[in-house]
Amino acid sequence: MPKIDAAKLWSLNHHLLMSTIASVAADLGELGLEVKELFVLAEVDEHPFPAELAAALLMPKPTMTVYVKRLEASGLLRREIDAADLRRHRLQLTATGRRTMQQGMGLLADAFAARLGRLSAAEQNQLRALIEKLS
Amino acid sequence: MPKIDAAKLWSLNHHLLMSTIASVAADLGELGLEVKELFVLAEVDEHPFPAELAAALLMPKPTMTVYVKRLEASGLLRREIDAADLRRHRLQLTATGRRTMQQGMGLLADAFAARLGRLSAAEQNQLRALIEKLS
DNA sequence: CGGAACTTGTTTAGTCTTGAACCATCCACG
């Protein structure tokens, strides 16, 4: 693959992802969620502390502070100080938080699946295997 | 592919692209370019008008106004009113603009190629074919 | 022609995001 093609491939892929998300943003808004808030919710189980979350989502810590506060205020997230380390705030989805997150991920899944529909089932599996290999 | 998997695949892919770009941001900065400025430069040839560019890059028009102004001020972009339609501003890369854009795309290509390195040449071609099919 | 409807790019005003500096807590080591 010639050198510059990797950048083109990157851009193509980027456009694909961004247009997917743009198509979901409105419906997500009706759920009361911003796009990035959904990402935060989706990773809480796996990364239950703000600093960890920020690292996983490649966003600065102050940004995470803001999101966590907002999500807590909307009752989607609960936050309690970790007994084992008084600096850390352990995060946890509330019941409605989890439900909302699942709905949001469902919307994203639908939108992306719609584009994936251009591929055969075999190709979809190929793609998944390749992306997983890259991650 | 079960429904929620599409969202996971999306997220995985997203993380891949974002971490690629994060790894390039610093070097790009030394070039005097912000990430999104690079995207703008890269699309000018294909979409020579701000409104068109904004649509192609999925960003609002006022944002594009800002970038175009900045890029013009740094001498990477030239702008002239289109004789055929006095509302439109036809954009054009300057010589240094084109050079800088190519360097930037080179950095992005290197960074992405580094991750693609985990795949065999055949797999890389597969991936490219799949992404192109989706776009 | 004439003007309603649309498109282009800009301004404005307010929100979102984030680098820098900060406090509290933890941990490793003498």
Add this chain to the structure above:
DNA sequence: CGTGGATGGTTCAAGACTAAACAAGTTCCG
């Protein structure tokens, strides 16, 4: 124990972003 160097989270101020409203220009049609 008791520091010095890390780490978790927050605050604050400045910069980035964008929705809404706009002026200028074009197009469509009667």
